[in-house]
Amino acid sequence: MDVKLGRVVITGAAGKIGPTVREGLREEADHLVLVDTADIEPDGGAETAVNADIADRAALREAFSGADAIVHLAGIAEEGPLDDLLDANVRGSLNVLEAARQAGVERIVLFSSNRVTGNYPIHHHVFPDEPPRPDGFYGVSKVAEEALGQLYADTFGLQVVALRAGSFEQRPTETRHLATWLSPRDCVGFVRAALTAPNVNFVAAYAVSGNARRFWDLSVGDGDLGYRPVDDASAYAAEFPDDDPFWHGGPQGGDFAGPQALLPHLGE
Ligand SMILES: NC(=O)c1ccc[n+]([C@@H]2O[C@H](COP(=O)([O-])OP(=O)(O)OC[C@H]3O[C@@H](n4cnc5c(N)ncnc54)[C@H](O)[C@@H]3O)[C@@H](O)[C@H]2O)c1
Numbered sequence: 001m002d003v004k005l006g007r008v009v010i011t012g013a014a015g016k017i018g019p020t021v022r023e024g025l026r027e028e029a030d031h032l033v034l035v036d037t038a039d040i041e042p043d044g045g046a047e048t049a050v051n052a053d054i055a056d057r058a059a060l061r062e063a064f065s066g067a068d069a070i071v072h073l074a075g076i077a078e079e080g081p082l083d084d085l086l087d088a089n090v091r092g093s094l095n096v097l098e099a100a101r102q103a104g105v106e107r108i109v110l111f112s113s114n115r116v117t118g119n120y121p122i123h124h125h126v127f128p129d130e131p132p133r134p135d136g137f138y139g140v141s142k143v144a145e146e147a148l149g150q151l152y153a154d155t156f157g158l159q160v161v162a163l164r165a166g167s168f169e170q171r172p173t174e175t176r177h178l179a180t181w182l183s184p185r186d187c188v189g190f191v192r193a194a195l196t197a198p199n200v201n202f203v204a205a206y207a208v209s210g211n212a213r214r215f216w217d218l219s220v221g222d223g224d225l226g227y228r229p230v231d232d233a234s235a236y237a238a239e240f241p242d243d244d245p246f247w248h249g250g251p252q253g254g255d256f257a258g259p260q261a262l263l264p265h266l267g268e
Pocket residue numbers: 011012013014015016017018035036037038052053054055072073074075076077078088092111112113114164165166167168169
């Protein structure tokens with residue numbers, strides 16, 4: 001399929017997921033703008049690296065100038081103190097959305113997380129339009145990030161896709177991943193679909209491989225991103241015990257959920 005993506009910005013391009021998205025979009029994008037606080041070596045004339053913090057709205061506006069789309073990965077990707085998460089994931093995402101509006105960028109793909117619904121029990125099949133049930137402060141920050149995306153879509157007509165990514169790994173490394181794994185190629189598939197799906201206003205969709213044991217529905221309410229994942233963690237099932245206590249019940253977030261995960265971040 002001959003898809004042209006134009007000039008695409010990737011924030012957080014130096015992290016765990018960034019290099020896979022960068023590699024996956026390289027062919028179809030005219031130019032990639034790679035934003036991160038970490039140093040990135042750009043590839044010849046096809047890429048530009050911008051060393052910027054998403055706290056700096058003016059720097060983002062400059063980096064977004066002339067862009068057709070943004071894939072927003074930058075932020076804190078794990079549980080932590082709420083203040084830190086509010087700064088990085090909520091205020092940072094507002095800066096990305098506002099700089100995008102000012103720069104006239106049409107479409108933004110926000111990397112949300114399955115952890116916005118991580119406190120649903122494992123036996124509950126979750127549809128993307130069910131109420132959030134975050135498994136910690138990180139999930140709360142991603143609920144707010146999605147809400148900002150919805151606000152910017154409703155108020156300013158930005159096209160926003162919030163991808164609720166599963167567990168991005170080269171391969172499953174623990175029992176829970178039999179349900180939650182997002183393979184690198186499916187990650188690229190979901191991002192490409194999020195960048196090209198027609199008639200997008202606001203869409204929240206799970207991005208998870210086609211794992212037979214997955215918890216999340218891949219239909220997306222009014223719309224359809226049009227991507228069907230190709231990998232399935234079942235191929236690795238023999239590596240993990242069938243009677244693992246994870247399958248007995250409990251939250252979809254597994255060890256990410258519960259008092260032992262939250263209490264260390266509550267302070268005094
Ligand atoms: N890894 C996963 O399995 C997973 C699953 C669901 C959602 N997500 C989301 O996907 C995104 C990327 O995740 P990741 O695993 O690659 O995270 P990561 O921590 O490996 O990478 C994040 C990148 O963002 C950069 N960054 C952090 N704060 C920044 C700031 N203030 N300004 C500019 N750059 C900043 C970091 O330098 C890093 O390169 C995150 O938003 C995360 O919440 C990840």
